[in-house]
Amino acid sequence: MENKQNQRLDHKFICDLVNPNSSVLDLGCGDGGLLRLLSEKKQISGQGVEINEQEIYKCVEKGLNVLHGDIDTELAEYKDKSFDYVILNESLQQVIHLEQVLINALRVGKKVIVGFPNFTYYKSRFQVFFLGRTPITAALPYKWYQTPNLHFLTIYDFKHYCSEKNINIEQTIYLNFKKRIYFFPNVFANTGIFQISQK
Amino acid sequence: MENSVGIVKLEYAKFSQATDIIELESGQKLGPITLAYETYGQLNAEKSNAVLIVHAFSGDAHAAGYYAGAEKPGWWDDMIGPGKAFDTNKYFVICSNVIGGCLGSTGPSSINPLTNKPYALEFPLITIADMVKAQKKLVERLGIKKLLSVCGGSMGGMQALQWVALYPEMVASAIPIATTLKHSPQQIAFDEVGRQAVMADPNWQQGNYYEHTQPERGLAVARMIGHITYMSDESMETKFSRRLKDEAYSFSFASDFEVEGYLRYRGDSFVKRFDANSYLYITRAMDYFDLSDGKLFSKPEKVNTKFLVIAFTSDWLYPVYQSKKIVRALKHNNIDVTSCEIKSTYGHDAFLLEVKEQSRLISHFLKGVYLNGK
Numbered sequence: 001m002e003n004k005q006n007q008r009l010d011h012k013f014i015c016d017l018v019n020p021n022s023s024v025l026d027l028g029c030g031d032g033g034l035l036r037l038l039s040e041k042k043q044i045s046g047q048g049v050e051i052n053e054q055e056i057y058k059c060v061e062k063g064l065n066v067l068h069g070d071i072d073t074e075l076a077e078y079k080d081k082s083f084d085y086v087i088l089n090e091s092l093q094q095v096i097h098l099e100q101v102l103i104n105a106l107r108v109g110k111k112v113i114v115g116f117p118n119f120t121y122y123k124s125r126f127q128v129f130f131l132g133r134t135p136i137t138a139a140l141p142y143k144w145y146q147t148p149n150l151h152f153l154t155i156y157d158f159k160h161y162c163s164e165k166n167i168n169i170e171q172t173i174y175l176n177f178k179k180r181i182y183f184f185p186n187v188f189a190n191t192g193i194f195q196i197s198q199k
Numbered sequence: 200m201e202n203s204v205g206i207v208k209l210e211y212a213k214f215s216q217a218t219d220i221i222e223l224e225s226g227q228k229l230g231p232i233t234l235a236y237e238t239y240g241q242l243n244a245e246k247s248n249a250v251l252i253v254h255a256f257s258g259d260a261h262a263a264g265y266y267a268g269a270e271k272p273g274w275w276d277d278m279i280g281p282g283k284a285f286d287t288n289k290y291f292v293i294c295s296n297v298i299g300g301c302l303g304s305t306g307p308s309s310i311n312p313l314t315n316k317p318y319a320l321e322f323p324l325i326t327i328a329d330m331v332k333a334q335k336k337l338v339e340r341l342g343i344k345k346l347l348s349v350c351g352g353s354m355g356g357m358q359a360l361q362w363v364a365l366y367p368e369m370v371a372s373a374i375p376i377a378t379t380l381k382h383s384p385q386q387i388a389f390d391e392v393g394r395q396a397v398m399a400d401p402n403w404q405q406g407n408y409y410e411h412t413q414p415e416r417g418l419a420v421a422r423m424i425g426h427i428t429y430m431s432d433e434s435m436e437t438k439f440s441r442r443l444k445d446e447a448y449s450f451s452f453a454s455d456f457e458v459e460g461y462l463r464y465r466g467d468s469f470v471k472r473f474d475a476n477s478y479l480y481i482t483r484a485m486d487y488f489d490l491s492d493g494k495l496f497s498k499p500e501k502v503n504t505k506f507l508v509i510a511f512t513s514d515w516l517y518p519v520y521q522s523k524k525i526v527r528a529l530k531h532n533n534i535d536v537t538s539c540e541i542k543s544t545y546g547h548d549a550f551l552l553e554v555k556e557q558s559r560l561i562s563h564f565l566k567g568v569y570l571n572g573k
Binding site for chain 1: 531
């Protein structure tokens with residue numbers, strides 16, 4: 001997101017959630033930025049999963065453990081409670097079998113941290129309602145014909161889903177691109193971060 | 200000679216004491232044993248910077264540098280040397296040959312001390328585990344208690360995995376490349392065709408050909424089949440297409456096509472350096488290789504070996520899914536693992552050719568393991 005040179009805001013808040021010296025599986029870890037931050041700040045033992053070959057090299061250059069593969073199959077192969085945390089940051093909306101991945105993440109991790117772009121951020125609403133266009137925002141930066149996102153969900157959607165499926169919401173953090181949002185997050189936050197666990 | 204380890208020499212480690220006799224997986228015993236090897240770089244005072252390179256089926260101990268007067272360097276010279284993936288300014292690199300071979304180590308063409316004649320088929324059947332047991336003797340003789348890494352492609356990858364299965368406490372990291380946890384029926388089938396080609400040659404003589412000529416035609420055919428499996432459809436198209444050696448068809452069975460000429464050349468040059476019986480023994484060792492179903496981690500103690508698993512997209516002899524099965528076994532045992540499927544059109548040969556990508560992975564991976572151990 002914005003401020004790429006410095007620390008990403010979502011990374012900072014996710015890092016705050018994670019307990020020191022824990023084990024972390026980061027699904028869709030990209031170039032390993034979050035895993036490195038967690039290693040430095042929280043001395044975690046980390047494992048990444050990433051599908052893009054070029055990102056694998058960047059992770060290895062950072063000294064991280066990373067598996068080249070897709071989230072669905074790589075996750076399914078782990079035993080129950082293999083990690084303290086399973087992180088799905090900006091990746092859940094891109095997997096094909098989203099629900100299966102969530103179920104498996106809750107099985108493999110003691111806690112799961114999910115971060116996703118909120119589709120009903122007010123700027124998105126504005127573009128849909130007044131311009132009649134598929135929204136393009138900082139959190140949803142793609143044109144409709146180029147987007148890797150397969151699922152478009154909102155903060156409310158996710159809360160609703162968790163209560164329907166009896167999933168424990170332990171923490172919520174809502175962000176727009178500059179700061180944390182406390183009021184009407186489904187309107188004013190472009191990103192929702194949830195720490196969840198099995199009840 | 201830029202970035203080269205320079206002139207190197209093949210060394211021989213001889214193990215001739217009674218205690219050196221190896222109890223083989225078959226139950227038979229083998230000794231005395233000679234193992235050919237080379238080393239590059241310097242062992243540090245703590246003896247903590249040693250990397251063992253193990254070679255593929257027809258490889259040898261000459262992995263890097265040049266023999267005096269030779270034009271061609273060792274088989275992995277692009278990867279081993281000052282500033283390269285296996286940086287000889289930092290690491291002490293050992294490349295060990297295998298028992299059963301014919302390139303300096305004890306094998307079926309060696310003299311059997313009991314008969315003073317070549318072993319031929321008197322040589323006991325060996326396995327990948329037996330090869331590794333012999334290498335352990337070499338590593339210990341060099342005064343090394345723990346290897347920083349064991350790395351190899353193809354059959355070398357099997358040896359790297361076998362090292363972890365047998366001596367996990369001696370291996371800080373392993374880099375199996377383009378390899379498998381067990382030989383598949385397809386791989387066994389190709390090996391069997393190669394062996395049948397050798398044994399069908401009348402010169403084979405039940406392996407007793409050392410006083411005459413070796414079964415050159417059979418061995419050459421076996422090698423030609425091998426080379427087909429090392430390439431990909433795409434790399435063969437790029438390298439040969441349907442190009443002819445001359446301008447038109449000869450309307451005979453001469454080698455009209457460039458691909459035929461290439462295979463014949465490869466077959467003919469192979470028989471000059473490789474022993475037909477070693478071909479039988481080593482392919483058999485690969486066929487017996489199976490560390491699946493928990494056999495990779497059969498010891499009770501927790502394994503702390505870090506892994507880097509590399510595969511190549513166009514490799515159909517040791518396909519990507521087989522590397523994924525290695526990774527799955529590692530995940531089930533909570534082993535730190537990095538894996539990469541390198542996009543390549545070279546087929547199985549890619550592990551010898553995709554230098555840039557492998558170097559990027561291996562140099563950083565090794566650096567991490569080395570710093571961790573300090």
